[in-house]
Amino acid sequence: MKHTFWLTSLSALALSACAAGPDYVAPLPAPKSAGPFIGAANPAVAAGPTTELWWRLYDDPVLDGLVSDALAANTDIRVAVARLDKARASLRGARSERLPQTNIGASGTRGRNAEEQTFPGADRNGSSFDVGLDISYELDLSGRVSRNIEAARGDVKAADADADAVRVAIVSATTRAYVDAASSAERLGVANRVVALLDKSATLTAKRADAGRASRLEVVRTQTLRDQRTALVPAIEAERQASLFRLATLTGRTPQELPLLASARTTTPRMGQPIPVGDGAMLLMRRPDVRAAERRLAAATARIGVATADLYPRISLGGSVGSNASSLGDLFGGGALRFLIGPLISWSFPNVSAARARIAASEADAREALARFDGVVLTALEETETALSNYTHEIERHAALQAAQDGAATASRITHARQREGQIDFLNVLDADRTSADAEADLAASDARIAQAQVELFRALGGGWEKHPTAS
Helix, strand or coil: HHHHHHHHHHHHHHHCCCCCCCCCCCCCCCCHHHHHCHHHHCCCEEEECCCCCCHHHHHCHHHHHHHHHHHHHHHHHHHHHHHHHHHHHHHHHHHCCCEEEEEEEEEEEEECCCCHHHHCCCEEEEEEEEEEEEEEEEEEEHHHHHHHHHHHHHEEEEEHHHHHHHHHHHHHHHHHHHHHHHHHHHHHHHHHHHHHHHHHHHHHHHHHHHCCCCCHHHHHHHHHHHHHEEEEEEEEEHHHHHHHHHHHHHCCCCCHHHHHHHHHCCCCCCCCCCCCCCCHHHHHHHHHHHHHHHHHCCCCCCCCHHHHHHHEEEEEEEEEEEEEEHHHCCCCCHEEEEEEEEEEECCCCCCCCCHHHHHHHHHHHHHHHHHHHHHHHHHHHHHHHHHHHHHHHHHHHHHHHHHHHHHHHHHHHHHHHHHCCCCHHHHHHHHHHHHHHHHHHHHHHHHHHHHHHHHHHHHHHCCCCCCCCCCC
């Protein structure tokens, strides 16, 4: 009766126990961080929520397929998923501590005793067989097990958010590589057209010189300009090839395995609508690195409780049942059976200096995690505002370059017409052609920078890939 009362009292105490350490409260970012972005006052962006599967705004089926391939086969994503699986395994291990721990053992020996250690007439040879089952269950009075599970659950959520962050980065990198390859192809086309134009100018200048209507200086200057523009072509082609090789790696392929369609586009992808960017509150809920930092803070807070639990006694209920005999036939007989049951109390008291040190270390880890969370929030806002600013100013720059290119093309046509009428010499024509070529090349480069700024803006905004069928 007394044993029953004692066990019942311990069970009630275990159920009513409170977990040691502080309860986690999610930190709140500064109120101004949740408001509209400074760079949102731009007709090229919209205040609505960000678009899911944002790369589809380019309306390019080839890009859609490459992103799907990257989400399914990218090696960095596979690494992140493996780390997530590891964290989940650790969580299962932490949860198993809530269950009784069992251990089954069996042994058999055959031996011979020394003659002086054996009674006269007794058999010096003998056998011994033993089998037993041990069971123990920790009463989580201080909440050590609960806090450990809470910390492991935070680790899983953080690893899950880390995997999301890798997906965001891979989608952005894949889109960027495709955009770079296409824009390089467009710039290559502009460069080749300029070289062809300068070849024609060089031929005409040489003929004019043979006819005595142009000087040797005009011939040399025309050929020099043509050679300068020709030298740009290999560099642009190298950039294009590097982008395609990068695209192959991102999609889990060797460079030889990249589909030909990936290199077929020769114009820079463009969006025909404003980019939805949302606000700061949406950003902080969506950015995976912010979610990961918050979950790591939760895990660090829970580990303060794990360390604090060492200040209190750890009580386990244990039991053992087994049998020992000199022969297998007697092993399961009633006389060989043994059992025991009782509590085990473990308590490092009064020397708790080591436990206090672990608590202080855990509290320092939590402060570090809080500082990292605050830093990640600030970085997320900085990256987004910077991307918005770069995008806005590149659009303004593109408009000025477009006007310059239109003016240069008009000036080139007028100069050629006046040269045919004999009003100006060919050096003026050459200067006009060079100016027009520079303007066209600058405009193509600006098209590429706009596309790159768009990709960087979506990367800074985070998310957008979640409902993709291969992203799970």
